[in-house]
Amino acid sequence: MRRNEFLKTMAALAAAGALPLSARAAANVKMMIPANPGGGWDTTGRALGKALQDAKAADSVTYDNKGGAAGALGLAQFVNGSKGDPNALMVMGAVMVGGIITGKPPVDLKAATPLARLTSEYNVYVLPANSPFKTMADVVAQLKKDPGSVKWGGGSRGSTEHIAAAMLAREVGVDPAKINYVAFRGGGEATAAILGGNVTVGGSGYSEFAEYIKTGKMRAIAVTSPSRLKGIDVPTLKEQGINVELGNWRGVYGAPGISAEQRKGLIDMVTRALKTKSWEEAMQKNDWTPAVLTGDAFSAFVDDEFAKLRATMAKAGMI
Structure with missing residues (x-):
């Protein structure tokens, strides 16, 4: 294959998100943080962004804080504004699951693409x-x-x-x-x-x-x-003497409408980031417990969490 034909082929594969991770240029990641600055999602998102850059998985990371309604406002903006974008990420967690159960927002979490659970706290x-x-x-x-x-x-x-x-x-x-x-x-x-x-x-x-x-x-x-x-x-x-135990996990989702290959690429990026020194330091500094779960296993976990939290909240008189 001639050089110009090879370059055209590589460019087409890159545009389709079909290149193997090692062959792609590092991404310019857009990170949706569906909460105001200063909280757990904000800390998690910015720590993950730094780790992505340290792992050379991202050239740059830009952050968009959109707080309110247990993350539902940020979720709606993410779903409506990033369809098919293989470089878009959104931080989420147990709080969003609980908020969706109580608030019943018009945009559901199922519209986005589950990637990985990161931590528990x-x-x-x-x-x-x-x-x-x-x-x-x-x-x-x-x-x-x-x-x-x-x-x-x-x-x-x-x-x-x-x-x-x-x-x-x-x-x-x-x-x-x-x-x-x-x-x-x-x-x-x-x-x-x-x-x-x-x-x-x-x-x-x-x-x-x-x-x-x-x-x-x-x-x-x-x-x-x-x-x-x-x-x-x-x-x-x-x-x-109060029989209450409850954990708060956090994870990351991708945009709606991305391909299976693009999803795998994002999961690989996140996995690389979690192996960096800066992520390890963030885990220690914030007293986070590692709780990594990726892909379909994470998707099944979220479905199970919806069922369990709905039952817990009903028992507690919240719904």
């Missing part, structure tokens, strides 16, 4: 440093006395912290429908509300509150893990 509940309450037992006592007086601050409706608060209420004999849950569009807003004493108790992934816990600006009173988190001296809800 348990929630921690915190009090403002100047709170009159000192322990989860204090919070529960007030909750039983006057459910509406306890403001639970966290992510959007249907988030894992919202679900856990409803489950906690049910376990201690309080009607979950009576909890006063204050939803925020992103981790930054929730953190500001907790530090300002505008909510009674806040919940989120440990990584979002770690620096404030360490400096004494927040008091950690419980985690939703089955056992105490490594290196973190915070009792579990189960230790405190």
Whole structure:
């Protein structure tokens, strides 16, 4: 084959996304983060973007933050604006699954392409440093006395912290429908509300509150893990007689309408990124637990999560 014919063939294959990964130029990735800056999805998306570049899988990564409705606004923008784009990625997770169950948005997650689960993280509940309450037992006592007086601050409706608060209420004999849950569009807003004493108790992934816990600006009173988190001296809800355990996983999706080969290429890119030093450092810094699951196995996991979360939320009186 002559050189010009070879180059034309390679160009056609590249345009169709059919080149093997090793033969493609590094991508210019567009990363949708369906939350405001400062939260877990934002941290995850930017850590993944850096790792993609460090792995030479991406020449550049641009980020688009679109918060609201447990990620449903960002999901809609991603689905409608990136059809067939083999370089588009979207961060998502358990929060989006819960939000779709409660909010029933017009654009469903099934419209996008599942690629990989990345991490798992348990929630921690915190009090403002100047709170009159000192322990989860204090919070529960007030909750039983006057459910509406306890403001639970966290992510959007249907988030894992919202679900856990409803489950906690049910376990201690309080009607979950009576909890006063204050939803925020992103981790930054929730953190500001907790530090300002505008909510009674806040919940989120440990990584979002770690620096404030360490400096004494927040008091950690419980985690939703089955056992105490490594290196973190915070009792579990189960230790405190409250039978609630709930994890918060995060993953990444591709655009609607991409080919099987393009999907495989994106999964390979992400897998390479997860082997970089910068991703390992992000895992350690944010106390994330590795939970890698790719392709069809991840797709089946998401379907199962929808079923399990729907059942849990119905039991807790949320739907």
